[in-house]
Amino acid sequence: MRVDLTHPEFVAAIPILRRIEEAGYEAYFVGGCVRDALLGLPIHDVDIATSAYPGEVKQIFRRTVDTGIQHGTVMVLDHGTGYEVTTFRTESTYQDFRRPDKVTFVRSLKEDQLRRDFTINALAARHDGLIIDNFGGLADLDAHLLRAVGNAQDRFHEDALRMMRAVRFESQLGFTLEDATARALADNAPLLKHIAVERIAAEFSRLLKGINRTAGLSSMLTAGLDKYCPMLADQETGLAKFADLPARQLPDDASAWTLLLSVLAVPAVRFMKAWKQPNDLTGIVSRAAKLVPELVTARADNAALFAAGADSVAAAITAASYLQPDFDGQGWEKRYAALPIHSAGELALTGQALMDAGMKPGPALGKILAKMRTAVIAGELPNDKQVLLQAALAK
Numbered sequence: 308m309r310v311d312l313t314h315p316e317f318v319a320a321i322p323i324l325r326r327i328e329e330a331g332y333e334a335y336f337v338g339g340c341v342r343d344a345l346l347g348l349p350i351h352d353v354d355i356a357t358s359a360y361p362g363e364v365k366q367i368f369r370r371t372v373d374t375g376i377q378h379g380t381v382m383v384l385d386h387g388t389g390y391e392v393t394t395f396r397t398e399s400t401y402q403d404f405r406r407p408d409k410v411t412f413v414r415s416l417k418e419d420q421l422r423r424d425f426t427i428n429a430l431a432a433r434h435d436g437l438i439i440d441n442f443g444g445l446a447d448l449d450a451h452l453l454r455a456v457g458n459a460q461d462r463f464h465e466d467a468l469r470m471m472r473a474v475r476f477e478s479q480l481g482f483t484l485e486d487a488t489a490r491a492l493a494d495n496a497p498l499l500k501h502i503a504v505e506r507i508a509a510e511f512s513r514l515l516k517g518i519n520r521t522a523g524l525s526s527m528l529t530a531g532l533d534k535y536c537p538m539l540a541d542q543e544t545g546l547a548k549f550a551d552l553p554a555r556q557l558p559d560d561a562s563a564w565t566l567l568l569s570v571l572a573v574p575a576v577r578f579m580k581a582w583k584q585p586n587d588l589t590g591i592v593s594r595a596a597k598l599v600p601e602l603v604t605a606r607a608d609n610a611a612l613f614a615a616g617a618d619s620v621a622a623a624i625t626a627a628s629y630l631q632p633d634f635d636g637q638g639w640e641k642r643y644a645a646l647p648i649h650s651a652g653e654l655a656l657t658g659q660a661l662m663d664a665g666m667k668p669g670p671a672l673g674k675i676l677a678k679m680r681t682a683v684i685a686g687e688l689p690n691d692k693q694v695l696l697q698a699a700l701a702k
């Protein structure tokens with residue numbers, strides 16, 4: 308079996324494989340890029356695995372960077388592009404059910420494939436596209452099955468994050484968990500408590516945005532992984548409701564988290580912080596989650612739309628469309644676009660203009676300015692400097 312390597316990402320990287328081979332070692336494309344190419348999905352980054360040890364890789368190429376040398380990864384720089392070349396390795400002595408504390412470099416591809424999480428992620432492709440499939444990954448790819456490489460119980464014990472990866476891939480690829488893998492998920496869910504929130508969150512947010520969110524969520528709930536996620540432990544009702552929403556794929560992080568928060572009874576900022584999400588996303592999502600109920604009850608006014616801001620309005624509109632089948636998203640988009648101003652800076656009146664007209668700086672000036680802004684947003688006054696100045700001085 309051969310995979311089509313005409314995708315530009317592969318074409319550009321094939322010379323790297325060949326150079327390594329010419330030096331007498333083996334080199335393959337591995338992991339997600341091979342899986343996605345076989346599935347006809349877009350390729351974002353190509354990973355290369357080799358029998359050459361890091362020091363040997365560095366001798367083959369003129370320009371390299373030690374990006375993760377202790378794990379065997381050397382970045383090879385070629386015409387301005389960096390390629391991660393990782394030595395075949397085995398991982399051992401997993402302590403605390405996360406990340407191995409020792410990696411051993413090996414010369415055998417098969418051993419490297421053996422340490423990978425799922426059979427579909429353990430495929431390797433040679434420079435000519437020939438697939439090396441030591442663990443039945445091709446058959447599972449055909450059958451749309453996620454099967455742990457080797458014994459699923461052991462694999463989840465070694466690294467509990469793999470359980471979140473399982474449900475993430477289920478959602479992202481629309482695959483089904485193979486029976487033993489699903490059972491191991493249910494048996495080992497509590498091990499998730501050993502995994503850093505950031506790493507759980509990265510998988511969970513990809514699950515939320517996957518083409519089969521419903522299946523990924525339902526496996527997560529069946530296995531009880533939710534019990535070990537931040538602030539989800541006692542959210543069974545909300546999560547069941549969330550899993551029942553229209554299956555349509557969610558387009559981005561902001562709308563995904565907003566929709567989740569719209570069905571859970573939890574404070575948005577605290578929730579996003581518990582999930583260690585970035586501040587900007589937390590801001591967007593918390594303002595959006597506040598707006599959603601006002602949108603679905605059609606109570607949102609200009610002031611509420613303005614206060615939410617463009618990103619939050621967009622996320623709230625998307626989320627609302629999942630909660631209400633006949634939700635008029637376009638109507639609300641138009642309504643937001645038609646706001647007289649979209650940020651405080653767009654107000655035609657400035658504090659300076661008020662001072663130039665004789666007002667003293669201070670809290671009173673700030674209040675007047677806020678009043679003018681409110682009036683403009685509500686459409687009660689035009690966003691015109693002279694009109695606003697007159698109105699402000701008359702107060």
Ligand code: ATP
Pocket residue numbers: 337338339340354422423424425428429466468469472
């Ligand atoms: P994507 O890039 O779409 O997230 P991917 O399969 O490439 O999917 P990565 O996290 O980039 O996922 O990992 C690359 C490869 O490394 C995987 O395909 C898998 O073979 C291996 N891998 C990653 N994480 C683990 C893990 N926790 N346990 C075992 N193998 C892993």
Ligand code: MG
Pocket residue numbers: 338339340352
């Ligand atoms: Mg990848």
